[in-house]
Amino acid sequence: PSIFFVEPDGTEQQVDVEPGTSVMMAAQQHGIEGIVADCGGACSCATCHVYVEERLQGRFAPVGSFEDELLDTTACERLPNSRLSCQLTMSDETDGVRIEVPESQM
Ligand code: FES
Numbered sequence: 001p002s003i004f005f006v007e008p009d010g011t012e013q014q015v016d017v018e019p020g021t022s023v024m025m026a027a028q029q030h031g032i033e034g035i036v037a038d039c040g041g042a043c044s045c046a047t048c049h050v051y052v053e054e055r056l057q058g059r060f061a062p063v064g065s066f067e068d069e070l071l072d073t074t075a076c077e078r079l080p081n082s083r084l085s086c087q088l089t090m091s092d093e094t095d096g097v098r099i100e101v102p103e104s105q106m
Pocket of ligand 1: 040041
């Protein structure tokens with residue numbers, strides 16, 4: 001499946017990944033700088049915050065309770081489509097999703 005990362009300045013980058021890859025991993029592997037991911041995917045840092053395209057939002061597993069708490073501590077405003085990208089697993093269902101990277105993670 002493909003992910004389209006949209007940087008705060010509007011630059012878009014397409015990344016192709018294996019199913020089962022997290023959006024955070026994909027960002028790390030392809031040098032998407034706006035996703036910091038301090039904790040390495042353990043769902044404990046909230047520096048992998050992203051905004052998920054609404055159209056495909058429901059195809060990802062729902063927000064977990066721990067993720068929900070962390071989403072209240074993100075550097076950029078929490079919106080209804082906010083997620084932690086380490087908790088988003090790519091599959092054919094989510095192919096082509098646009099992921100907006102926030103201005104800042106700290
Ligand atoms: Fe730390 Fe996602 S990488 S919460």
